[in-house]
Amino acid sequence: MNKADEPVGVAAVPLGRAVRRVRPRTLGAALALTAATAAATAVLLPAAAPWLHHPAVQAWRTVCLAITVQALPFLLLGTALSGAINAFVPADLFTRVLPERAVLAVPVAGVAGAVLPGCECASVPVAGSLIRRGVTPAAAFAFLLSAPAINPVVLTATAVAFPGDPAMVVARLLASLATAAVMGWLWLWLGKEEWLRPLLRPGHTGHRHGHSRWTEFRLGFQHDFLHAGGFLVLGAMAAATFNVTVPRSVLDAFTGSAWLSVLFLAALAVLLAVCSEADAFVAASLTGFSPTARLAFLVVGPMVDLKLIALQAGTFGRAFAWRFSAATTVVAIAASVLTGGALL
């Protein structure tokens, strides 16, 4: 990449240029050295530091790695889709397909979430690229929230986890759709574009001249994956910390009060960060809690959890992520209580 053998010092100005040109190479060398050190540390540290063999640390690493490994294929699918939307889909396709009025586009986008099979990690980058392609953010957010909760894979898993209890599947579908739509409308009413600044930075939209579409796809895909992947690891670390430090038997203390148990299971969904394809099985195992509390677990989980907050902070910016997550939690709990009260 750099021409080290380029003649330098011919004049004062080229010298400056030469210095600038050498710098990336030194940086690259420094980084390679860091990577090598990191690798060496990873090999040698276990021998040197006995605490790494402590069962708690081992369990933490296992859970952390499990969340990451489980999510990587879905994240890859999501970022590939988002890269493809950026590079190949004409900009006006979505604006043509979605109703012109944002108020109507929100529920349509929410229902469209049913077509993205997989769990929540895939939907964040896709929603990001939809916004960059000119879809109104409110509709993209409705899609973001509904996709991981109402796709056929997740609903089938829910039906399997609650055999003989189809009301749970219906309640999950309805409560999730309602939450997604309400959050979309809430964004229309209260949302501010400036919260999305990192996403709307110029120079990151669609096809540009000078690159083939394939290069564009590859670079967008790669950038989004590395970016979101880093945040995924961060979120997995947070969730693993909770998972390992708080024994599951603590849960039983909260089964008594109906209200407390709804809030508690909603909080648990945020902290546990279980993938939306698996959360129905976890909810089914939380016997002792009321069906409404378990519904809250199923509705909140795919929309808000530690790894999602980290992913959203990476994709949409921190200012957005915490406001959106807080509001979504409240709306999702309300929707679960209402739906649960009517159906369960």
Added chain:
Amino acid sequence: MRRPVQTLLLALTGAGLLHAALFTDLYLRYVKAGLRPPLIASGAVLLLLALAQAAVRHRLSGDPGHEHGHDHTGTPRVAWLLFLPALSLLLYAPPALGAYTAARASSKPVAAQKKGFAPLPAASPLPLTLTDFTRRVQQDRSRAVGSRTVRLTGFVTPAGEDGGWYLTRIIFTCCAADSQTVKVRMYGTEAPPADTWLAVTGTWHPHGTLGTGTAQAALDVREATPVAQPVNAYTDDLPLTPS
């Protein structure tokens, strides 16, 4: 993050996934067997991305304007964190969840059997899963299991107090983050070291009324033989021995 480092990171992550899912069974410690094809595909895609990146760099290295071409996006520093799982998988994969997790979990509630129980097979000792054993003990009104010698397989989790121990299985439905524990209390022998895999033969330990919820899932151990960890360690199925 510089582009060579990005290439390295993509290659390492891809290699890590392939190492865990294609060349070894490491992935079974973390996720379900069904995730193997997507994991292998992901590893291959990441390696291809790294290759494409390296090839393009190589091809265009003579073009001085190229360096300014793509760096506008500037992958953030958080991407460095991806080195951790990649190197973990390649160099120092953490072990599967074991006694530490099981000791801190309450036992997974056993679903009620609605259809009634089929007669037990005639084999003796009778191989049963921990879940089936618990269900027979607590729900089977015919109390057939009370008079039988059964064989259960799992790993050892110390009970903490009084030197007692459980035979346990950790099962998960998606990944190790949603793990659930099934425990059966063991009586009559000293606790073996934690995390030892055992095939235990014995009879029901009378405690509570057999066939009702008061009955404890417990076994009077007659014989405990160490076994290799089954391939399907993370289900509560009858053990498949490693090949």
